[in-house]
Amino acid sequence: MSSPHDIAAQPLPRAIFWIAVVFSCFQIWTAAYSPLSSQVVRAVHVGFVLLMIFSLYSGGGRARGALGWGLGILGFALSLYHWVFESDLTARAGQMTDADMVVGILTILLVFEATRRMMGWALPIICGLFLAYGLFGQYMPGPFVHRGYGFDQIVSTLGFGVEGIYGTPTYVSSTYIYLFILFGAFLEQAGMIQLFSDFSMGMVGHTRGGPAKVSVVSSGLMGTINGSGVANVVTTGQFTIPLMKRFGYSPAFAGGVEATSSMGGQIMPPVMGAVAFIMAETLNIPYVEVVKAALIPAILYFTTAFISVHLEAGRRGLHGLAKEDCPDPWKAVRARWYLLLPLIGLVALLFSGYTPLFSGTIGLGLTVILIFGAAVIQGASQPVLRYVFWLLLGIACAGFIQFGVTDFFVIIAILGLALLARRHGRDTLRLALDSLAEGARNALSVAAACALVGVIIGIINLTGVAAEFGGQVIAIGEDSLFLALFLTMITCLVLGMGIPTIPNYIITSSLAAPILLKLGVPLIISHMFVFYFGIMADLTPPVALAAFAAAPIARENGLKISIQALRVAVAGFVVPYMAVYSPALMLQGGGTLDVAYIVFKALVAITLWAAGITGFLLTPISWFERLYAIAAAILLVAAIPLTDDIGFAATALFLAWHVARTRRARAAQTAA
Numbered sequence: 001m002s003s004p005h006d007i008a009a010q011p012l013p014r015a016i017f018w019i020a021v022v023f024s025c026f027q028i029w030t031a032a033y034s035p036l037s038s039q040v041v042r043a044v045h046v047g048f049v050l051l052m053i054f055s056l057y058s059g060g061g062r063a064r065g066a067l068g069w070g071l072g073i074l075g076f077a078l079s080l081y082h083w084v085f086e087s088d089l090t091a092r093a094g095q096m097t098d099a100d101m102v103v104g105i106l107t108i109l110l111v112f113e114a115t116r117r118m119m120g121w122a123l124p125i126i127c128g129l130f131l132a133y134g135l136f137g138q139y140m141p142g143p144f145v146h147r148g149y150g151f152d153q154i155v156s157t158l159g160f161g162v163e164g165i166y167g168t169p170t171y172v173s174s175t176y177i178y179l180f181i182l183f184g185a186f187l188e189q190a191g192m193i194q195l196f197s198d199f200s201m202g203m204v205g206h207t208r209g210g211p212a213k214v215s216v217v218s219s220g221l222m223g224t225i226n227g228s229g230v231a232n233v234v235t236t237g238q239f240t241i242p243l244m245k246r247f248g249y250s251p252a253f254a255g256g257v258e259a260t261s262s263m264g265g266q267i268m269p270p271v272m273g274a275v276a277f278i279m280a281e282t283l284n285i286p287y288v289e290v291v292k293a294a295l296i297p298a299i300l301y302f303t304t305a306f307i308s309v310h311l312e313a314g315r316r317g318l319h320g321l322a323k324e325d326c327p328d329p330w331k332a333v334r335a336r337w338y339l340l341l342p343l344i345g346l347v348a349l350l351f352s353g354y355t356p357l358f359s360g361t362i363g364l365g366l367t368v369i370l371i372f373g374a375a376v377i378q379g380a381s382q383p384v385l386r387y388v389f390w391l392l393l394g395i396a397c398a399g400f401i402q403f404g405v406t407d408f409f410v411i412i413a414i415l416g417l418a419l420l421a422r423r424h425g426r427d428t429l430r431l432a433l434d435s436l437a438e439g440a441r442n443a444l445s446v447a448a449a450c451a452l453v454g455v456i457i458g459i460i461n462l463t464g465v466a467a468e469f470g471g472q473v474i475a476i477g478e479d480s481l482f483l484a485l486f487l488t489m490i491t492c493l494v495l496g497m498g499i500p501t502i503p504n505y506i507i508t509s510s511l512a513a514p515i516l517l518k519l520g521v522p523l524i525i526s527h528m529f530v531f532y533f534g535i536m537a538d539l540t541p542p543v544a545l546a547a548f549a550a551a552p553i554a555r556e557n558g559l560k561i562s563i564q565a566l567r568v569a570v571a572g573f574v575v576p577y578m579a580v581y582s583p584a585l586m587l588q589g590g591g592t593l594d595v596a597y598i599v600f601k602a603l604v605a606i607t608l609w610a611a612g613i614t615g616f617l618l619t620p621i622s623w624f625e626r627l628y629a630i631a632a633a634i635l636l637v638a639a640i641p642l643t644d645d646i647g648f649a650a651t652a653l654f655l656a657w658h659v660a661r662t663r664r665a666r667a668a669q670t671a672a
Helices: 004-009 014-033 038-056 062-084 086-091 098-119 122-139 151-159 168-190 192-204 210-226 229-246 251-267 274-283 287-316 329-351 356-377 383-397 406-420 425-463 465-475 481-495 501-518 523-537 545-554 558-581 592-614 623-635 641-671
Strands: none
Touching: 014 038, 014 168, 014 356, 014 425, 038 062, 038 098, 038 168, 038 425, 062 086, 062 098, 098 122, 098 151, 098 425, 122 151, 122 425, 151 425, 168 192, 168 229, 168 329, 168 356, 168 425, 192 210, 192 229, 192 329, 210 229, 210 251, 210 287, 229 251, 229 545, 251 274, 251 287, 251 523, 251 545, 251 558, 274 287, 274 501, 274 523, 287 523, 287 558, 287 592, 329 356, 356 383, 356 406, 356 425, 383 406, 406 425, 425 465, 425 545, 481 501, 481 523, 481 558, 501 523, 523 558, 545 558, 558 592, 592 623, 592 641, 623 641
């Protein structure tokens, strides 16, 4: 069977290319007009994913290819069952016919096999264990035994309804994630990725470990746009991961840096991830309040990654690019400032109260119009003509206020017809088709994973094992805030081994938030704590979606990438704890001085933590120094004057010792 790494780097075969284009058009159509029920959209979404994965990952030989196409077509046909018999399925919800059983069983098996072909054995094995628990958990000893469920009930839960394969993860995959992956694919064609890359290269490319810092900065900038870690990986990672590898970073570390940086997009305002919108609705607060709480922790998250790669570069002796090889960052901004218009429109719509799905559709439409418009007016010699063209196009785009998203489709159709009449216009149209196809391919890994983890969600909801597990763990820490926080973190990380951020957040926030509130933690901070570690769970081995998304680009095993990602992100584990003990870190109370103090303390703590994990500061440090630095960082976490004083004193002693030792070593080198 062909390697997923090799397949991801190859052009799509012609037939699969057009299937991918139709897939993307289907997603845009349903996002723009919502003509179908959510259940049907999810089912057809999974059907397209099965069709593409089995046809792409069918292995060598005509027989295997035919088998792959056969399984893919079968998977797509099974998805249409939910569309054709929608009313019947709704009327007899929970009552399975023989046909329902066949469709449900085959769909579950195909999703398992498709994910195995796409991502390897780790995720299917974990989901298989949950499935086995649902089938045979009544025979288990201890508190995790359940009352037992019939085979038809398991199939009904997993293969139908909105709690299994077509549950929340698939809903997110078929709406937000897919749309923003498409948004990223078109932005790349428009030149936005180049703008971010040039700006990042110009700002930090010449510094120590510059290529890795470019990844952190560019992923942080992309995070302001799409709020999807996987989408960030498959867009910025195409440039940053090969660049890091060329300059001496191992493939696993390069993928880990990109995965870590990209996951931060979920907490980076203004867009953030879908959880932010769920949180705002759950807490009944304005979305802006969630943005305010997330702002400083998001900046500290990326600062953590930046410091970690800087120290790793020092440890490995890796230098940056030559200054003359780096572009002028401000020149890049001046040359491509207009590419920020879709982002500005997206942000304006979000903060005007529109849904992220509608805002993303408009943002995508603006990007396509920008690409087509630039191609149509290309070559116009008179500036006046260009100004008039863009002015009229802007006025036409404003028509969406009255006519909705249809206005954008009409404009795109008119510009497309104009491009057909120009010699270079067909190249632009081809780029648009390539973007639709690449968007579909980039979405496959996360879509397959989201479908399969629905097995976990379905079994958890059916058996109630999450409530039992979470209650057992968190109840231990009811009398101790730190212990409660630590066990909540462990719960998030364990659940996150097989569950994406959204269901992870929903489960743990419902379990942990009441206990943390009882212990005096403000509600929004307890929810942000869970959200933050839900993101960190996506970097946790053995199942880390961002790491597996980086694997084909880095040409490395996803497990190795996830281990390196944890090394880069480990200092960030300090930030949520500090926010609980000092709410000013999330702008919840306190004045400007309080905020400045806690930010300074957080910067000192994450620097010490990163130095301890990496084993390098100004020069390599011994194991004793590494443990000492981590201990000093831990003392700075709690907002207690005594521990703060001891922590700062320990930090001062460590820095004085380290600087003196570094100077002696350099003096000895010079004398030699």
